[in-house]
Amino acid sequence: MDESTKKGSVTSLASLFPVEEAQRAAKRVEDTIADKQSELDRLRGFATDNNSLINLVHKLPEQLSHDIMVPFGKAAFFPGRLIHTNEFLVLLGEGYYAERTSKQTVEILQRRGKSLDSQVDSLEANIKDLEAEASFFNATASQVAEGLVEIREDYLEKDSNEGEFKSGHLQQEAPNLGNATADDGEYARMLAIMDELEKEELAAESGNHSDQNDESTGDFHDISYREHIDNKLQNSKDVHQSELLDQINNKIITADLPKKQNRKEDITDQLNFASLAVESRVKERENFVEYIDPSEKIPARSKERSVQATTASKTEVRHQTSQPSFDSRKAFTGSIIEHAENIKPTTRQQSSASSQDSGSQSSKPVSRFKMQRR
């Protein structure tokens, strides 16, 4: 999921254009083409009729009269004779007729033929366009059927410095844009809350449904709100969580010191926006510590404490180099050292000089806590 959203989006063509839709579109265009084709055939028929009529009109005045069979009703003919072969009554359209000579008639017919030709041309061009469209639709349909996938990638500058930054930026933004499946629990809760709010709204305005302005602005708020939440979740999860966990572990190692209560509060304060899972883990640890504490003997505790102080400070130092700007931790170590100084400066020096040395002092009684820790 993250891999695919990192650089671009992959959408299967089938989700954009379902197969049936594409095929239906292609079919509709083909139907239109068939219609146009029949229209074209009709026009062509008119044109040929027109041409043969022109020929006939040309020929008729060549003789004074023609012997013809005159149609009478549907099935009967009788012989007749065509006279006045140079007089035509031409239908101009809309019920208007004009008396014309053969030559004039031919002129009219030729003009008509020209307009027919232009109509045929335009229709042919139209059909060509439609055919291109149909072939596109068919291609799409076949591509969809093959399960083609559309890959969209944002164009990134190839600067070596900015490349990393941008990709990181994109990575952070990608979940915000689309479906934040990573934090389902939180998201579902937010959605539930929003559903509730929406329902209240609907109940309130049950009368006027058609207030579109209100609706649209409401939608907008929802969206921005959601994005905000996403951002928060993102931050709390990605940035803080790992650090917090480290920090919690460190603190818990030395949690048997007197100011336990305060520190616990510290931890929980800092955990304010970490997820529930983390909190529950912390609680577990605390329970563990509390369980250990009373069993310890006082003399053993002081030495033990010194050893642990050193280890803790060591880890602290390691962490501080990596993340130098964390004040609460400094204050914490300070408290430990204060305590360690209460015992003996020599032991502290010794232990801080080499942690291995203090660890190798096996003659000293080892607390149950430490044993468990190993």
Place this chain on the structure above:
Amino acid sequence: MNRRRSELRNAMSSSNLRDLQRELENKANDLSKLQKEIAKNHQMRKKYTVQLGENELVLKELDLLKDDANVYKLIGPVLVKQDLAEANANVRKRIEYISAELKRLDATVQDLEEKQNSKKDTILKLQQRIQSFQAGKGKA
């Protein structure tokens, strides 16, 4: 407490959902009516454009005729002789009328299409609301 609330919510949402669906149906009916009207309008328009083309052709031919030409008009089963000038004026008038009619039809078609688009929008919104309702119900 929580359960009761969720039950209440379910009942509320289901009644709301029914309302929405009824509204959607009404809107869909309106839309199909509009579409029918638009189709009718288009047919009328097509007919008028054909007539306009024919009339223009007639006018062109009449203009080309000499003044002494005999022009007849078919009225029912009989051909009635007409003055060329009169025929010309008649055809012009007819063309004017058809053009006006076409303009009117264009305006109505535009109006209808606007209505259709707004109807489509409202229908889309309704569908989205119904979907969100169903999603909320599925979650609850």
